[in-house]
Amino acid sequence: MWSATLAFPSFVASSTSLSTYTKPRLPKIQASLSNYPLASKIMVRNLPFSTSEDFLQKEFSAFGEIAEVKLVKDESMKRSKGYAFIQFMSQDDAFLAIETMDRRMYNGRMIYIDIAKPGKRDFQQQPITSGPPEKLQVPEESASSEVADCWY
8 A cells, every 4th residue: 555645834924934024125117107107108129139228218209208218138148139118208109109100110120119018017016095985974854854756
């Protein structure tokens, strides 16, 4: 007959482990959802690997004021991965950039521009609470004197 012994880790927290727990630090981002409208951040895809943030800043500043340009780079090779995020100050500027620059040729490549989808980092803020809802004040005399006209 076969037998096996399984050991499971204990999930009971001791008082010493809770006292040493620290809240993880979240990275600071300049442009967040609380500061700018959701649709004002665009994603530019299929960029040449030689593209720089300064060049993107110059090209897209013609459509409006830019809050942040983030060119995504490969950590090991220190070069562009071929896409970037640009945060505009207003939605109108972002839509103008999308309409004008989407499917344009740039250094022999067709670039594609879309509204950026919110990432996991964008929603890691603490929720804003407003407390319990306010109670509706109903006058006593009107509530008790009225009789329903119909019965279902």
